Amino acid sequence: MTSIPFNKPYMTGSELTHITRAVELGNITGDGHFTAECSRLLESRYDIARVLLTPSCTAALEISAMLLNLRSGDEVILPSYTFVSTANAFVRLGARPVFVDIREDTLNIDETKIEAAITERTKMICAVHYAGVACEMDSIMRIADDHGISVLEDAAQGVHAEYRGRALGSIAPLGAYSFHATKNYTCGEGGALCINDPELIDRAEIIREKGTNRNQFLRGDVDKYTWVDVGSSYVPSEISSAFLFGQLEHLDAIAERRKEIYERYESLLQPVADNGHFSLPCIPADCRSNYHMFYIVLKDQSVRDQLIDNLRQNGISAVFHYIPLHSSLMGESFGYQHGDLPITESVSTRLVRLPFYFELSTDDQQYCCEKISEFFKR
Numbered sequence: 001m002t003s004i005p006f007n008k009p010y011m012t013g014s015e016l017t018h019i020t021r022a023v024e025l026g027n028i029t030g031d032g033h034f035t036a037e038c039s040r041l042l043e044s045r046y047d048i049a050r051v052l053l054t055p056s057c058t059a060a061l062e063i064s065a066m067l068l069n070l071r072s073g074d075e076v077i078l079p080s081y082t083f084v085s086t087a088n089a090f091v092r093l094g095a096r097p098v099f100v101d102i103r104e105d106t107l108n109i110d111e112t113k114i115e116a117a118i119t120e121r122t123k124m125i126c127a128v129h130y131a132g133v134a135c136e137m138d139s140i141m142r143i144a145d146d147h148g149i150s151v152l153e154d155a156a157q158g159v160h161a162e163y164r165g166r167a168l169g170s171i172a173p174l175g176a177y178s179f180h181a182t183k184n185y186t187c188g189e190g191g192a193l194c195i196n197d198p199e200l201i202d203r204a205e206i207i208r209e210k211g212t213n214r215n216q217f218l219r220g221d222v223d224k225y226t227w228v229d230v231g232s233s234y235v236p237s238e239i240s241s242a243f244l245f246g247q248l249e250h251l252d253a254i255a256e257r258r259k260e261i262y263e264r265y266e267s268l269l270q271p272v273a274d275n276g277h278f279s280l281p282c283i284p285a286d287c288r289s290n291y292h293m294f295y296i297v298l299k300d301q302s303v304r305d306q307l308i309d310n311l312r313q314n315g316i317s318a319v320f321h322y323i324p325l326h327s328s329l330m331g332e333s334f335g336y337q338h339g340d341l342p343i344t345e346s347v348s349t350r351l352v353r354l355p356f357y358f359e360l361s362t363d364d365q366q367y368c369c370e371k372i373s374e375f376f377k378r
């Protein structure tokens, strides 16, 4: 019986070597050799002033919210079609999420609808790069500049992707990466805060290190360390960083493989898409994708649910996401209701993500596409 999972974290083979090395070095707390190596690699590859590894992307978003001093009454503009952490990081400080609908092509926040959502309480726009395809960052940065508000890139899915030649996470003052097991590069649970505004670096280090200036102390900038600000425990263990380094060393090989898988899906499914059964993902000319996922958008929810069911019976695990945040219990508590964001609501009932992982074999991928074609021939 065929069994094709939806995701399978890829191990490059050097993770255990690095973990052994971390243990031998004798320091398994954070900010040791491997944490520094990962930060340096990401800073230089993606041209980011400072990268701070965190235990998750959620943690990096939380640090960002603290850095911007978000508080009760503030508003943050974000898409509703995203993972819950994008909102919670701000909501937990009392900020109000202001949801903006998405573009039909990239499923990213519709930059033409942002300006109408800005009020005098707006502190920030959170640009979520869905599926590793960039938001229209030039417009978003311009709108933010015009209104004196900040921008944060939720680049959880965007590591190694680009917008007009710039890495996602390197464009706004702040960005957040995820190294969760479902992402392209992983250490199980992990993330990073990307800081592009050098003025935010010192305070970000302090917030990440429990509100102390321990990082300055370790560098010899101060002769003792002490409590200086709000903060929490946002430093990952060296064990995690050692694992992650084993993945980041293979950035290009992993990216190359994902590109192949994506392009094979595209060519195998194009004929079925051309028959009008579904649409394929769109990568605008000024974006370079990291091929985080492959999805198709069907005509309606009933076909979508039948397809998922049919694939499951054939041993293929295909999944959907997201329940729009504005349609959730929490979303309703902020006064949102059904009908507020029509494109978000429509896409969320029609999208299916197909199995996508480094070790997905060509045979298995062909099998998935055959089953999809057969489904539409019934």
Ligand SMILES: *Cc1c(COP(=O)(O)O)cnc(C)c1O
Pocket (backbone or CB within 6 Å): 055, 056, 057, 058, 059, 082, 083, 085, 086, 128, 154, 156, 157, 177, 178, 179, 180, 189, 190, 191
């Ligand atoms: C995965 C994801 C997150 C959360 O990442 P964690 O590392 O699990 O905290 C946040 N935002 C988006 C858009 C994501 O896809």
